Amino acid sequence: MATTPEAKVKKKVTDQLKQLGAYYFYASTGGYGGSGVPDIIGCYKGIFFAIECKAGKNKPTPLQERNIAQIEKAGGMVIVGNEDNQAEVTAWIQGKI
Numbered sequence: 045m046a047t048t049p050e051a052k053v054k055k056k057v058t059d060q061l062k063q064l065g066a067y068y069f070y071a072s073t074g075g076y077g078g079s080g081v082p083d084i085i086g087c088y089k090g091i092f093f094a095i096e097c098k099a100g101k102n103k104p105t106p107l108q109e110r111n112i113a114q115i116e117k118a119g120g121m122v123i124v125g126n127e128d129n130q131a132e133v134t135a136w137i138q139g140k141i
Contacts, residue, residue, distance in 0.1 A: 082096040082111065094111075
């Protein structure tokens with residue numbers, strides 16, 4: 045099975061989360077999960093974060109944008125990760141960006 049560009053972004057991001065010791069999980073959109081929820085939900089040092097992974101020039105859908113806005117309004121941190129910024133997740137989570 046071929047690895048998709050988005051799967052490569054997710055792998056790079058989760059490798060960094062593991063190194064940090066952050067708690068995270070992949071959000072499930074089927075069954076009891078909600079649509080438009082970012083791909084990765086987690087917590088690091090008491091801070092709630094969400095990461096929406098995209099490949100190339102893909103952008104979040106309007107439903108994903110609404111979820112991102114709700115998370116930010118509630119005080120959580122959100123980033124849209126792609127090939128251009130996937131290596132910066134550690135610094136972003138640690139508050140250096």
